[in-house]
Each structure stands twice: as C-alpha cells, then as structure tokens.
Amino acid sequence: MKDLEYIVNGIIVEDENKAEQDEARKKRMLASAFVMVRNKTGMNRKEFAAWLGIPYRTMQDWELGNSQVPEYVLRLVAYKVMIEKERGNI
Structure with a gap:
C-alpha cells in the first residue's frame, strides 16, 4: 500500500495531505x-526579469515558491538562456 493511503469500506482512499504535499514539493522543485x-x-532577479520581460514581482513569487512557474x-526560459549563452550574448 502506498504512503498515506488507507482503505474505507473496501475502497482505497488517498490522504488529502499527501496530494497537498506533492503539490508543494513540485512547486519547490520548479522554483x-x-x-x-x-x-x-x-x-540578479531584477536584471533577469527585465531581460525576459517578466514582471519582477511575478518572477520573485516563482523563485520564492509563492506561486508556481x-x-x-x-522550459522556454531555459531554452532562451541556453541559446543566448551559445551565441555569447550572456
């Protein structure tokens, strides 16, 4: 049986806390x-936000895990960074 699952009347029920923990873990990993x-x-954050054209506060929230990127x-940002590094632009 998986972690935090239990059986009620013959039905496997997933603990709601596990789903919340998984979502929080995913948000931290993306951040x-x-x-x-x-x-x-x-x-730095301010330079990167300006370079990407993303509002500073939005990017800050992504990095702090307050909201999920x-x-x-x-993937697009990582691709842009990779291409610009190859071209010697950053």
Whole structure:
C-alpha cells in the first residue's frame, strides 16, 4: 500500500495531505529549477526579469515558491538562456 493511503469500506482512499504535499514539493522543485536557470546567466532577479520581460514581482513569487512557474515557461526560459549563452550574448 502506498504512503498515506488507507482503505474505507473496501475502497482505497488517498490522504488529502499527501496530494497537498506533492503539490508543494513540485512547486519547490520548479522554483529551484528557475533559480538555477537564472544563476547560469549571472544576472540578479531584477536584471533577469527585465531581460525576459517578466514582471519582477511575478518572477520573485516563482523563485520564492509563492506561486508556481508554469512548466512550459520554465522550459522556454531555459531554452532562451541556453541559446543566448551559445551565441555569447550572456
């Protein structure tokens, strides 16, 4: 049986706390990944936000885990950083 699951009347029920913990873990992982991508540029938050055209507060919330960066945005930002580094632009 998986962690935090139990059986009620023959039905496996997942603990709601596990789902919340999984979501919080995912948010932290995405936040860390975003910070790692930014760190590859050597830019601080303000510079990086301006370079990307993303509001500073939005990016700050992503990095602090207050809100979740959409995965597609993280992939696009990582791709942009990779391309610009290859071109020698950052």
